[in-house]
Amino acid sequence: MQENKEKLAKIKIKALEEHIPIIMDDTLEEIEKRIEKNKPTKILEIGTAVGYSAICFSAFLTENGTIDTIERDKTRAAEAEENIKAMKLENRINIIVGDAVEILPTLNKKYDMIFIDAAKGKYPFFLKESLRMLEPKGIIFADNILYKGYVMSDYNKHKQRTAVRNLREYIKEVTENEKLETEILESGDGLAVTYWKK
Ligand code: SAH
Ligand code: MG
Numbered sequence: 001m002q003e004n005k006e007k008l009a010k011i012k013i014k015a016l017e018e019h020i021p022i023i024m025d026d027t028l029e030e031i032e033k034r035i036e037k038n039k040p041t042k043i044l045e046i047g048t049a050v051g052y053s054a055i056c057f058s059a060f061l062t063e064n065g066t067i068d069t070i071e072r073d074k075t076r077a078a079e080a081e082e083n084i085k086a087m088k089l090e091n092r093i094n095i096i097v098g099d100a101v102e103i104l105p106t107l108n109k110k111y112d113m114i115f116i117d118a119a120k121g122k123y124p125f126f127l128k129e130s131l132r133m134l135e136p137k138g139i140i141f142a143d144n145i146l147y148k149g150y151v152m153s154d155y156n157k158h159k160q161r162t163a164v165r166n167l168r169e170y171i172k173e174v175t176e177n178e179k180l181e182t183e184i185l186e187s188g189d190g191l192a193v194t195y196w197k198k
Helices: 002-017 025-035 052-058 074-086 100-106 120-133 161-176
Strands: 042-046 066-071 093-097 111-116 134-143 180-185 191-196
Touching (some): 025 191, 042 120, 066 074, 066 100, 111 120, 120 134
Parallel strands (some): 042 111, 111 134
Antiparallel strands (some): 134 191, 180 191
16 A cells, blocks of 8 residues: 555656646545545546546545546557556556547446546537436546636637637536536636536
8 A cells, every 4th residue: 555655656756747737636635525425436537648647536436446548649548557557456447548539439338427637629529428428426527627727817819729718618518508517616727527417
């Protein structure tokens, strides 16, 4: 256990050094708070990077729980695979290498928790696919939803314009859809928390 903690700390330091945008501590806390009572058995993650968040989430799973996580960058996916093996989590975390835009429509499982943390321009599509696979008691977390404050400001210049427009569209959909309940948190780079209205 202690050994795994050290390994995880090393994965985190290396990722930060390489400027890989891994989940922030306060975001992780907010997620844990919301799922500790209703532990997930099936988690879907969009955007594995080197496996850091998936490894963290594995501690939240039920005893037989598993995580499917999608990554399109082959080098990162290979590093994630190594990290997951080193933590002896290969039976719990399944990496799917490919573009989530192509992979998601091929999935037909149900998930208790979905973590969206990949291309911001694709968030509305990721949402549509996530809702299709979300269990009645499931919960969707979308990271970076406020994108350095751009999303809530009148910022619309620059090369991030498409990302900002799509993040705004995501927020509009989850807040205006009458079947959904959503909280927008300021932790990290912004976290949207969405579940079915009771
Ligand atoms: N969830 C990770 C960090 C993910 S960073 C953690 O917190 O530890 C975002 C990752 O999403 C990057 O590695 C990037 O390659 C991947 N990504 C971006 N767009 C994608 C897409 N369309 N399909 C699959 N992966 C994508
Ligand atoms: Mg993120």
